[in-house]
Amino acid sequence: MKLIDKYILKRYLATFSVMLLLFIPIGIVIDVSEKVNRMIERKAPFNEIIIYYGDFVIYFANLLFPIFLFLSVIWFTSKLANNTEIIAILSSGISFKRFLRPFLLGATIICVFALLMGFFLVPKASKGFLDFRNAYLRSSSYKTMETTDIFRQIGDGEYIYISNYNLMSKTGFNFTYEKFKENVLIEKVTSNRIKYNEETKKYSLYNYIKRGVGKNNDVLEMVDKKMVDFNFEPEELTPVFYIAETMTIGELFKFINKEKKKGNTRINAYLVVLYKKFSLPISAFILTIIAVAVSSMKRRGGMGVNLAIGIVIAFTFIFFDKVFGTIAENSDFSPLLAVWIPNIFFGILAFYLLRNAKR
Known part of the structure; x- marks a missing residue:
């Protein structure tokens, strides 16, 4: 690795790290100012609050890292x-x-x-972060x-x-159970109400009717x-x-494989999460190329113009990512295509800007 590569790579990683260290404390301060009253009202334990903000840092660093990366590359390339x-x-x-080349090496890292x-750290942080919010920060109606x-x-x-199911009381209404053997119905159970009993680990069925279907009667x-x-747990009925x-x-x-077999209607939402684990890191390459192409030219307005362009592009990327993700979660639109559309669109933009930058 040549001296110029080390110089650019060092600036790339250092600026990105500083950007994270600058913005995350601001996010924590804003979150504390908004949530402190509710935490006091709900009597959230201090040690859980500390753990919550540790998870908060990881959760939001992962969520917003494309913006931080893009702006950091714009910043130090404009200075160059x-x-x-x-x-x-x-x-x-x-x-x-x-x-x-050193920019792409930094993007690879x-x-x-x-x-x-x-794959491993963010899911654990997400669980702690979201569980805390549901326990102490969400409204009771939620x-x-x-x-x-x-x-x-x-x-x-x-x-x-089940036509209706309450998450908190573990109670459902208009329950139906059907058992088939070689595609032939052999047993059917109906009940007006079903309730899970925590002590016995069994279900209470009210107005219980069981019909065993026979050949003759x-x-x-x-x-x-x-x-x-x-043979199912209440949590399996409505995964959070x-x-x-x-x-x-x-x-x-x-x-996901298990929920597909169960016919879960929210399967697209889970697939969006899965595909984003792969598409979001790849965006590091695309956004790096766009940032270098936009900011490598010395402009009359200086660094401010480049940062303005960068902010517009970064938030447009996040907008595309959220919109198509939401569409896939709530329709029959392909989750794989929805997740990769922002990368495809901005990949084309990166190619176009790179060609012009070379000239």
């Missing part, structure tokens, strides 16, 4: 351009492509680091949220349906209340909407 260092480098016979963080029209496959040929059983041991964010890469693959 304003000091005519880039002109001197290119005038010495180094091509723009060769000048770009950030990409690998972001991948490992997203905690009693109900879900509707739940379909699940709970075993081989076994299916259940059916067997009917009707009681006001009956305790039944089903953010559960995918709290899983390591191996756990997430297993969870």
Whole structure:
């Protein structure tokens, strides 16, 4: 590695680190000012608050690292351009492509680091961060949220349906259980209300009706209340909407395969989380190329113009990422395509800007 490569790579990583260290404390201060009253009201333990802000740092550093990376590259590349260092480098016979090499090396280091963080560390931090918010910062109405029209496959040929389910009381209404053998219905259970019992680990079914389907006649059983041991946990009925964010890469693959078999209607939301673990780190390369192409030219307005352009591009990238992710979560739009559209669009932009920068 030549001296110029070490110089640029050192500036790349140092500026990115400083950018994180500058903005994250600001985020913590803003969060504390907004949430301190609720923390006091809910009597959040001090040690849990400290752990929460440790998780907060990791969670938001991962969430906003494309913006921090982009702005940091814009910042120090603009300084190089304003000091005519880039002109001197290119005038010495180094091509723009060769000048770009240490930037791409820095992007590779950030990409690998972001991948490992997203696979293993960020899920644990997300769990602590989101659990704390739900326990001490969310409104009580959020905690009693109900879900509707739940379909699940709970075993081989076994299916259940619940029209309404309350997360807190673990109570459901209009419950139906069906068992099939070789695609033929052999048993059906219906109940007006189903409630999970924490002590017995069984379900109480009210207005219980069981129909055993036979070749010649059916067997009917009707009681006001009956305790039944089903092969599913209450948490499996309505996985918390953010559960995918709290899983390591191996756990997430297993969870998605399991939920596909159960017919979970929120499967696209989990796939978006999975695909973003790969697409977000790759954006480090695209945003680095755009940042260098935009800021390597010395402009009349100086660094301020480059930063303004950089902020617009960075927030447009985040906007695309959020919009297409939300579309995929709430429609039949391909989650894989939705997650990669920002990278594809800005990849084309990076190629165009790089061609002009070389000229």
